[in-house]
Amino acid sequence: VVAQSARLAAMVETGREGVPYDFVFPEVFHPDGRPERRGFDVVLGNPPWDAVRPKAKEFFATLDVRILDAPTKRERLEIEKRLEADPAVVAARREYEGAIGRQQNAHERLFTNQMVELAGGKTGGDPDLAKLFAERYSHLVGMHGSVGAVVPSAFHANEGATGVRQLYLEKMALRCCFSFENRKKLFEIHSSFKFALVVADRPGPTTEFPCAFYLHDMDWLFGDRSGRELRYSLDFVRRTGGEFLSLLELRSAADLDAAETCFQSGEPFGQVCERLGIRLGRELHMTDDSWRFTPAGMVLANGEDPRDPAVAAGLLAAGYLVLHEGKTFHQFDDRWGDTPSYTVRMSALADRGALFRPASNFRLAFRDIASSTNERTAIFAFLPPAVLGNKAPCERDVTRRPSSASLELAGTTNTFSFDFLVRLRVQATLNFFILLPTPMPPAVKSASRLLSHASLRLTCNHAGYAPLWHEQVGDAWREPSPPFTWPVLEGDDARWAVRAAIDAVVADAYGLSRSEYAHVLSTFSHKS
Numbered sequence: 001v002v003a004q005s006a007r008l009a010a011m012v013e014t015g016r017e018g019v020p021y022d023f024v025f026p027e028v029f030h031p032d033g034r035p036e037r038r039g040f041d042v043v044l045g046n047p048p049w050d051a052v053r054p055k056a057k058e059f060f061a062t063l064d065v066r067i068l069d070a071p072t073k074r075e076r077l078e079i080e081k082r083l084e085a086d087p088a089v090v091a092a093r094r095e096y097e098g099a100i101g102r103q104q105n106a107h108e109r110l111f112t113n114q115m116v117e118l119a120g121g122k123t124g125g126d127p128d129l130a131k132l133f134a135e136r137y138s139h140l141v142g143m144h145g146s147v148g149a150v151v152p153s154a155f156h157a158n159e160g161a162t163g164v165r166q167l168y169l170e171k172m173a174l175r176c177c178f179s180f181e182n183r184k185k186l187f188e189i190h191s192s193f194k195f196a197l198v199v200a201d202r203p204g205p206t207t208e209f210p211c212a213f214y215l216h217d218m219d220w221l222f223g224d225r226s227g228r229e230l231r232y233s234l235d236f237v238r239r240t241g242g243e244f245l246s247l248l249e250l251r252s253a254a255d256l257d258a259a260e261t262c263f264q265s266g267e268p269f270g271q272v273c274e275r276l277g278i279r280l281g282r283e284l285h286m287t288d289d290s291w292r293f294t295p296a297g298m299v300l301a302n303g304e305d306p307r308d309p310a311v312a313a314g315l316l317a318a319g320y321l322v323l324h325e326g327k328t329f330h331q332f333d334d335r336w337g338d339t340p341s342y343t344v345r346m347s348a349l350a351d352r353g354a355l356f357r358p359a360s361n362f363r364l365a366f367r368d369i370a371s372s373t374n375e376r377t378a379i380f381a382f383l384p385p386a387v388l389g390n391k392a393p394c395e396r397d398v399t400r401r402p403s404s405a406s407l408e409l410a411g412t413t414n415t416f417s418f419d420f421l422v423r424l425r426v427q428a429t430l431n432f433f434i435l436l437p438t439p440m441p442p443a444v445k446s447a448s449r450l451l452s453h454a455s456l457r458l459t460c461n462h463a464g465y466a467p468l469w470h471e472q473v474g475d476a477w478r479e480p481s482p483p484f485t486w487p488v489l490e491g492d493d494a495r496w497a498v499r500a501a502i503d504a505v506v507a508d509a510y511g512l513s514r515s516e517y518a519h520v521l522s523t524f525s526h527k528s
Helices: 002-013 056-061 065-069 073-083 087-110 129-140 159-171 218-222 234-244 253-265 269-276 309-317 353-359 403-413 416-423 445-459 463-473 492-510 514-522
Strands: 040-045 116-118 121-123 141-152 173-181 194-201 208-215 230-233 279-281 293-295 320-324 342-345 363-366 380-383 394-397
Touching: 040 129, 056 065, 056 073, 056 087, 065 073, 116 159, 121 159, 129 141, 129 159, 159 234, 230 234, 234 253, 253 416, 253 492, 253 514, 269 403, 309 320, 309 463, 353 394, 363 403, 380 403, 380 445, 403 416, 403 445, 403 463, 403 492, 416 492, 416 514, 445 463, 445 492
Parallel strands: 040 141, 173 208
Antiparallel strands: 116 121, 141 194, 173 194, 208 230, 279 394, 293 342, 320 342, 363 380, 363 394
């Protein structure tokens, strides 16, 4: 299949686009001249998993292996610049990139399910060999044949595989999708990688199919599959995966019941943000914008924490802003984890004037790096004035919403119920592809004030939040502590009482029963 595909791609490149598949496998595609038998009865494969794109580091490593150990992008570029002083290297790189470009052009002509237009944009990204092979199998199998393949978990989880999922779910009939973690080194790949066994028939579409996720032992396929095997219908996939048709990674029937309840009643996160006037996006790139950053130690000689309100005020007076990264905050906590490594000179943002207004306001942000096995996955915080790195997407426009709307959103997204739904699809990154379709509970007017005020109480942990407090409630103070002492809620018991109230209200708004909510809570570690 590999050799014949390459041969066909070469013919496409030279202008013979209409080459029929019977040219490639005449003995299969024209048996006895009966077109209804065209194609293989079964196609099996374990395709390579690799993106088809120029890889500068790999190219230059063939000339100087030290580039693989370059600690920073700057040092890597210096090695590249030195090597490209040789015209022969420049020519070789041009030929290398040209060859890959010719492959990509052939792929665009031969394959129609690699990139699709959805939600006003294109999904697909760089050509990927696993996706190309998955579509090629469908070309080679007969009208009543079957395809079986071992593919990366991107098949059922990633935005870029949307077109292939459309093919296997709607044009073919998916018979199973069993997803494995590689903890027991079933394959000689990293133990954190996940892969799936997929079987599909022609013709389609799919009605329903068995599936299972987070499997570890191949013997499970041939033994008792009760308790782990679930059945998804195509309608369920469309309701929960939206037009991307991604599959929820559920582990049990109890997971399925809770997810069904939340998706039946919920409103997608993206629609909620639009309704509330909340616009989220990425701000400064930690690599591409690194020239704008000043190490915190260069402007804070005594090792102070730039998040401390007095220190932040001094930095601002000196013309610097705090730079938050995902690792510098947690749920309702802007001073969590590592002290920020960098500050940003305001003069270095002269070409990014649109940043100043949002950076001078309190605003919502969330952590991009996430895993379904972490203690918490959805981590949102309402942060004081600062700029943020790309691993902390944040509000990019604070003029379209009141702060109370963003506080309400922070309260809802930091609950166990919302976190449970996010964890069903997260691999290593909480990106917008995962976040936007995640259901939020239906709007409950009576709960909005509670959620936004409780979120305010949990957020205002130091004097730097005093302007936000006064903006929201004026001079009102009904806490047991003396007026305007920080944090508003002192001690874990007081904080968890408020957080439990938020969680209960949100679970009820989703329509979760007591047993369903108990199950949701049981899926988390509560060690903290």
